Amino acid sequence: MTVNPPDIPGVVISRLPVYARALALLRAEGREVVSSQELGQELGVTPAQIRKDLSYFGRFGKQGRGYNVGLLLDQLRTILGLDREWRLALVGVGRLGQAILGYGGFSPQGFKVVRAFDSDPARIGTAIDHLIVEDVADLEESLRNDPVDIGIVAVPGDYAQEVIDTLVASGVQSILNYAPIVSRVPAGVHLKQIDPVLELQSMTYHLKRLQDQGGQDALSSGKA
Amino acid sequence: MTVNPPDIPGVVISRLPVYARALALLRAEGREVVSSQELGQELGVTPAQIRKDLSYFGRFGKQGRGYNVGLLLDQLRTILGLDREWRLALVGVGRLGQAILGYGGFSPQGFKVVRAFDSDPARIGTAIDHLIVEDVADLEESLRNDPVDIGIVAVPGDYAQEVIDTLVASGVQSILNYAPIVSRVPAGVHLKQIDPVLELQSMTYHLKRLQDQGGQDALSSGKA
DNA sequence: GTATGTGAACTCTTTCACAGCC
DNA sequence: GGCTGTGAAAGAGTTCACATAC
Numbered sequence: 001m002t003v004n005p006p007d008i009p010g011v012v013i014s015r016l017p018v019y020a021r022a023l024a025l026l027r028a029e030g031r032e033v034v035s036s037q038e039l040g041q042e043l044g045v046t047p048a049q050i051r052k053d054l055s056y057f058g059r060f061g062k063q064g065r066g067y068n069v070g071l072l073l074d075q076l077r078t079i080l081g082l083d084r085e086w087r088l089a090l091v092g093v094g095r096l097g098q099a100i101l102g103y104g105g106f107s108p109q110g111f112k113v114v115r116a117f118d119s120d121p122a123r124i125g126t127a128i129d130h131l132i133v134e135d136v137a138d139l140e141e142s143l144r145n146d147p148v149d150i151g152i153v154a155v156p157g158d159y160a161q162e163v164i165d166t167l168v169a170s171g172v173q174s175i176l177n178y179a180p181i182v183s184r185v186p187a188g189v190h191l192k193q194i195d196p197v198l199e200l201q202s203m204t205y206h207l208k209r210l211q212d213q214g215g216q217d218a219l220s221s222g223k224a
Numbered sequence: 225m226t227v228n229p230p231d232i233p234g235v236v237i238s239r240l241p242v243y244a245r246a247l248a249l250l251r252a253e254g255r256e257v258v259s260s261q262e263l264g265q266e267l268g269v270t271p272a273q274i275r276k277d278l279s280y281f282g283r284f285g286k287q288g289r290g291y292n293v294g295l296l297l298d299q300l301r302t303i304l305g306l307d308r309e310w311r312l313a314l315v316g317v318g319r320l321g322q323a324i325l326g327y328g329g330f331s332p333q334g335f336k337v338v339r340a341f342d343s344d345p346a347r348i349g350t351a352i353d354h355l356i357v358e359d360v361a362d363l364e365e366s367l368r369n370d371p372v373d374i375g376i377v378a379v380p381g382d383y384a385q386e387v388i389d390t391l392v393a394s395g396v397q398s399i400l401n402y403a404p405i406v407s408r409v410p411a412g413v414h415l416k417q418i419d420p421v422l423e424l425q426s427m428t429y430h431l432k433r434l435q436d437q438g439g440q441d442a443l444s445s446g447k448a
Numbered sequence: 449g450t451a452t453g454t455g456a457a458c459t460c461t462t463t464c465a466c467a468g469c470c
Numbered sequence: 471g472g473c474t475g476t477g478a479a480a481g482a483g484t485t486c487a488c489a490t491a492c
Contacts, residue, residue, distance in 0.1 A: 081432030208305030
């Protein structure tokens with residue numbers, strides 16, 4: 001059954017794929033059992049956090065022993081829905097979009113890009129990586145006729161919100177957005193952002209402080 | 225001066241670039257003043273959160289009026305260190321690495337990729353986008369002679385931890401990792417992950433629940 | 449009147465610590 | 471003995487609400 005649990009924190013869910021990845025590695029190495037202690041060491045996470053996270057979903061371990069690697073991995077894959085294939089539509093087949101199509105990391109994990117859209121007449125109708133590029137003007141109709149599970153947005157920032165709105169109107173409930181914009185979606189739609197510039201811009205905060213103190217080899221700030 | 229404030233939560237810092245982006249947009253539109261109310265609406269964030277976040281760094285607003293767009297933007301850029309140029313080294317010039325080099329979004333924000341490394345003899349010594357690809361075997365020596373601020377890792381997963389360790393050994397304190405691995409760095413080094421698969425894998429959690437209930441229009445799970 | 453800046457209240461997460469089981 | 475699962479405690483982060491300033 002695996003009945004829908006009521007209210008599991010988002011941060012917990014976002015950690016499960018990380019656990020699954022580590023477990024897959026352990027299984028590939030032939031490990032059969034692992035403790036929360038070991039797993040935590042591997043991941044830089046406290047053992048208590050791992051146990052607490054897992055406890056939202058059931059009791060997967062054996063006291064005195066630990067977790068069966070293969071069993072826990074299967075459970076996590078089931079919980080996350082990684083035991084099926086997911087159909088993605090890519091919007092934007094420019095340089096970034098083509099890199100996404102060419103990326104070999106999605107399909108082994110069950111994510112298949114099955115549709116591609118663009119607005120450039122030079123690209124519409126051409127085949128890229130087994131896909132015929134469709135006109136983005138037909139996006140809504142096309143997705144209504146033959147739905148996908150997830151939309152990937154890889155268009156320039158100026159068009160991204162518009163594309164996101166169209167995806168939502170077409171019934172897509174999960175969107176992965178590569179465009180560097182502040183985007184909003186209605187409640188109930190899940191949007192994740194891939195934004196390297198944002199990541200860099202928060203790293204520079206720390207770098208700046210390192211550099212500004214760099215000269216004066218140590219103890220320069222007030223106390224201790 | 226802008227003296228190093230003691231302990232500002234990481235989540236606060238990660239929101240500042242988002243505020244800065246929204247402010248840059250407002251400025252481009254000619255807006256001169258904005259309230260936390262409006263800005264919050266734009267970003268899907270509470271006004272109180274914006275005010276609290278900003279209050280860690282100073283008092284930038286005027287009561288009864290709001291924030292001067294240009295002034296606040298400049299302050300944020302200074303706080304984040306976006307008022308200078310940052311030098312990046314890219315490790316891995318395969319398909320992904322080339323997409324990163326070709327991405328036009330970094331340099332307008334002051335992030336210049338000034339070095340590129342690879343292990344493939346066919347690529348070493350060739351020029352890509354103004355850069356001569358260096359041998360990754362020389363990574364540490366090269367970076368010691370001529371340091372960069374940030375390292376970008378775009379090698380296959382199997383080599384990524386090794387590359388990250390070498391970057392750290394070379395004195396790099398901020399790393400942006402595109403490889404889909406669970407990586408660890410010593411305390412003091414800042415590592416950010418760009419990992420679309422991880423994002424997708426947490427989105428499927430919600431999708432699965434939508435789908436599993438999809439058929440049976442409502443109330444079907446055990447109790448309540 | 450209007451909107452900031454901020455202590456206090458609240459909510460959400462993480463960690464502790466130990467009973468229970470292997 | 472060893473490790474899980476979990477209430478309780480501690481710690482972070484967010485929101486409230488109002489004094490203060492324009």
